[in-house]
Each structure stands twice: as C-alpha cells, then as structure tokens.
Amino acid sequence: MNRFSLRYLQTAALITTCVLAATLSAQPAAAYPADTTRAAMAAYLHEHPGGTPISDRDIAYGGGTFIVTVTRAQAGHALAAADCPSGWFCFYDGVNYTYPRGRLSSCGWQDLGTWGWRNRTESVHYNMSSGTVGFLNEAGSVDTVLFTAGTTRRTIADVNPYRNQADYVSRTNC
Structure with a gap:
C-alpha cells in the first residue's frame, strides 16, 4: 500500500468517526429506568392519593394492608410472568401480569374500591400456602x-371474560 492510499484511509476513518460522534451527540438522551420509575410513582400517587412510598416501586395503603407495585423490576421484557411475592395474592392491571x-x-x-382497584383486574397470581380467593362483581344486592x-x-x-369486573375479593380457608 502506498503513502497516498494509507493517508486516504486514515482521513476517511477520521471523518467517519467525527460524523458518528456528531450524530450520537445530537440524539436525545434516553430516560434512565430510575427516572421512568420515579415519574410512574409520582403519577400513581397523584391519581391515587393516600399512599406511602415504601420502596422505589412500591406504595403502601392502609398501613401496608394493600401494596401497589407501580413498575416491574426489570422493565422492557417482552414476556411478563406472574411474580407475586410469597405470602400475598396479586392482581394486575393488564393481561399477562402487566403492571x-x-x-x-x-x-x-x-x-x-377501598384501594382504588375496582374494575381493574385482568390477571392474577395466588402465592400463598393455603386458601383461595374469589373475585366478585357487585350486581345490585347480589x-x-x-x-x-x-x-x-x-x-x-x-x-x-371477566376483565375489569371485580369489585371485591373474599379470601377463605386461610
């Protein structure tokens, strides 16, 4: 390779690097997951006041009787799985365990309704060692x-076909 060809390749590489750097710096910065979670927490508390944040993703109501987890721990996964912590029964605001x-x-x-969760259940996970929970719809006096x-x-x-119809829960055989 002669000096002219080498110089041409070095110049082309330098120009490509500069163009790439300029293009990347012009792109808007992606929101960090922590920023997204903070925004989701703030929005949820604004829409459902009275809760107390107990972690970066959890809000407790009724002194911890009811807990809402606003976002999944590992956001961005295409396939969600049931992930209710042991000792709880969970209900999700979307099918396939969507948060x-x-x-x-x-x-x-x-x-x-005490927790602002009437007509919001689309999937459930029962992660307790005993009992059952029924999800009920209020239809007049029945x-x-x-x-x-x-x-x-x-x-x-x-x-x-019962999405977004549960008004109450009743856990038995505890």
Whole structure:
C-alpha cells in the first residue's frame, strides 16, 4: 500500500468517526429506568392519593394492608410472568401480569374500591400456602363470584371474560 492510499484511509476513518460522534451527540438522551420509575410513582400517587412510598416501586395503603407495585423490576421484557411475592395474592392491571400490580394477604372480604382497584383486574397470581380467593362483581344486592384463584390454580394470565369486573375479593380457608 502506498503513502497516498494509507493517508486516504486514515482521513476517511477520521471523518467517519467525527460524523458518528456528531450524530450520537445530537440524539436525545434516553430516560434512565430510575427516572421512568420515579415519574410512574409520582403519577400513581397523584391519581391515587393516600399512599406511602415504601420502596422505589412500591406504595403502601392502609398501613401496608394493600401494596401497589407501580413498575416491574426489570422493565422492557417482552414476556411478563406472574411474580407475586410469597405470602400475598396479586392482581394486575393488564393481561399477562402487566403492571401496576396490587397485592393483599388478608383473610375475609374486602372492597377493592377501598384501594382504588375496582374494575381493574385482568390477571392474577395466588402465592400463598393455603386458601383461595374469589373475585366478585357487585350486581345490585347480589355479589357474583367471577373467578377464583388458590393453591390449585395459582395463576390466571387473562381473566377474560371477566376483565375489569371485580369489585371485591373474599379470601377463605386461610
């Protein structure tokens, strides 16, 4: 290779590097996951006041009786999985365990409206060692059990045809 060819290749490489650097610096900076999570937490608390942040993704209501997890720990995964912590039953605001996620552990009957979660359940995960939980719809003076989850059926990725109809939960055999 002669000196002219080598000089030409060096100049071309330098120009390519400069163009690439200029292009990359002109791109808007991507939001960091922490910034996205903070924004999601703030938005959720604004829409559902009365909660207390207890972690970077969790908000407690009723002194910890009900906990909302606003974003998944590892955002960006195409396939979501049921991920309810042990000792809780969880309900998700989207099919296939899409967040936000609400969770309870108490026995007995509870009005999901207390927690701003009426008509929001689209998938569920029961991660407790005993019992079952029924998800009920209020229809006038009669409550109808829409579906149940428990130790024999722990996950329901899509509660269709009962999406966004549960008003109450009732956990039994605790």
